[in-house]
Amino acid sequence: MSDGEAENGEAANARDLFAWLSREVHELVSHVPRVHSPSPIGFLRDHVSSNRPAVITGAFDDWPAMERWNLDYLADAMGDAKVSVNVTPDGRGDALLSTDGWTVSGLGDDEMKPGEVFVQPEEREMTLREFATMLATPTEDPDANAHASRRPAVPYVSRQCGSLLEEFPSLVDDCADEIPFASQALGKRPDAVNLWIGDERSHTTFHRDHYENVYCVVRGVKVFHLLPPCDGRVLGYVDAPAARFEQKLVAGENRFALALERPRRTVAWASATPASLHARARQTNPRDAVVPIVVEVKAGEALYLPAMWYHHVEQRRDESGQPAVAVNYWYDMSFDDRYAYARFAQEAHARFGGENPSECDGL
Incomplete structure (x- = not known):
C-alpha cells in the first residue's frame, strides 16, 4: 500500500490494473535526483537496487577528455584510422518508417512493398576528419519540401558493441575503460564502452537495453x-x-533508398514519440496520463539509466558549437526477479490489455 493510496486507490478496486501500476511507480520515482560522487555501496543501495535513475556529478572530472576533446583534437588523435559512422537522411537510426515515397x-517476385519498415542506418567507414566535415553540412535542407530520400546525409558516431576500445583506442587514455564506483558496486567490468558524437539532427527513438548504463557527457547536452x-x-x-538505409547516385544526385534485409526479419519497435505521448x-x-520524465545531462555529468528503462534521446551542441560527445558504459544486468516481473507485466498486458486495450499496444 503506497502513501498515495487516497489518490491511487486500492489495487483490488482499480478498473485498469496496468494504469494503477503506472501511477504507483511514477509516485515512487517522480523525478531523477542529482547526486555527487556516490560511493559504490551508496550507488548500489540508492539506485541500482531500487531501480532509480540518477544524474551523477563528480564522476569523471579528472578525465583529460574534459579539457581536450573537440572535433579538431579528436580528428588529429585518430589520424587516418577509419571508424564506423551511422548515416541517415533524417537523424533517426533504428526507427519505424513509412515507405511512402521511398x-x-x-522485394521478392511475389512481395508487395510493405507500408512500414524498421529501418537501420547506413554504416560507412571514414576518418574522423571526414566525419567532422560531413557534420558541418548545414542543418537545414535547402529544399525543405524535398522528400527525405533527397535530404543531406546526417552522420552520427553511434556504433555500439564496444566502439571506444575497438575503433578509438588512441582516445582511451583521455577517459577510462570503466567507471570505478559502478564496477565495484556491480562486481564486474563493463561489457561494452561506446563513443557517441553527433548534433541536434540525430536522436534515438524509444527503446530499452538489458544493461545497467552509465552515460557520461563530455561535450554538449543530452536530453533523455x-x-x-x-x-x-x-x-x-x-x-x-527490417531494412537499412543506403545512399546511391541516381541521375547525378545522391539519394537514399531502403534495402530490405534478406533473409527477411521482423522487428517489434516503438512507434510513440515524446510529442505523441504528451498529446x-x-x-x-x-x-492515467503517462508522460516521460525529462532529464538534461550536461557536460561533466553522467546519467545512471537502470536496465530495462525505456528512453528516447536527443542532443544539442555546446555554446561554442561543438557537437555532443559522450562515452557510455554498459554493465550486464542481473536477470533476477526484476526481469521476471517486467516480463510478466509485458505479457499480461499483451494478453489482457487494460481498460482501453485498443489504445495500448502490447510489447
Whole structure:
C-alpha cells in the first residue's frame, strides 16, 4: 500500500490494473535526483537496487577528455584510422518508417512493398576528419519540401558493441575503460564502452537495453525522455520488416533508398514519440496520463539509466558549437526477479490489455 493510496486507490478496486501500476511507480520515482560522487555501496543501495535513475556529478572530472576533446583534437588523435559512422537522411537510426515515397529494394517476385519498415542506418567507414566535415553540412535542407530520400546525409558516431576500445583506442587514455564506483558496486567490468558524437539532427527513438548504463557527457547536452519498465504498454509497438538505409547516385544526385534485409526479419519497435505521448496525455484522464520524465545531462555529468528503462534521446551542441560527445558504459544486468516481473507485466498486458486495450499496444 503506497502513501498515495487516497489518490491511487486500492489495487483490488482499480478498473485498469496496468494504469494503477503506472501511477504507483511514477509516485515512487517522480523525478531523477542529482547526486555527487556516490560511493559504490551508496550507488548500489540508492539506485541500482531500487531501480532509480540518477544524474551523477563528480564522476569523471579528472578525465583529460574534459579539457581536450573537440572535433579538431579528436580528428588529429585518430589520424587516418577509419571508424564506423551511422548515416541517415533524417537523424533517426533504428526507427519505424513509412515507405511512402521511398524506393525499396530486396522485394521478392511475389512481395508487395510493405507500408512500414524498421529501418537501420547506413554504416560507412571514414576518418574522423571526414566525419567532422560531413557534420558541418548545414542543418537545414535547402529544399525543405524535398522528400527525405533527397535530404543531406546526417552522420552520427553511434556504433555500439564496444566502439571506444575497438575503433578509438588512441582516445582511451583521455577517459577510462570503466567507471570505478559502478564496477565495484556491480562486481564486474563493463561489457561494452561506446563513443557517441553527433548534433541536434540525430536522436534515438524509444527503446530499452538489458544493461545497467552509465552515460557520461563530455561535450554538449543530452536530453533523455525516460519511462519505467511498466510503461512499455503506451509505446505502441509495431511489428515491421527490417531494412537499412543506403545512399546511391541516381541521375547525378545522391539519394537514399531502403534495402530490405534478406533473409527477411521482423522487428517489434516503438512507434510513440515524446510529442505523441504528451498529446495523448492531454486527451486522457489526468490520473492515467503517462508522460516521460525529462532529464538534461550536461557536460561533466553522467546519467545512471537502470536496465530495462525505456528512453528516447536527443542532443544539442555546446555554446561554442561543438557537437555532443559522450562515452557510455554498459554493465550486464542481473536477470533476477526484476526481469521476471517486467516480463510478466509485458505479457499480461499483451494478453489482457487494460481498460482501453485498443489504445495500448502490447510489447
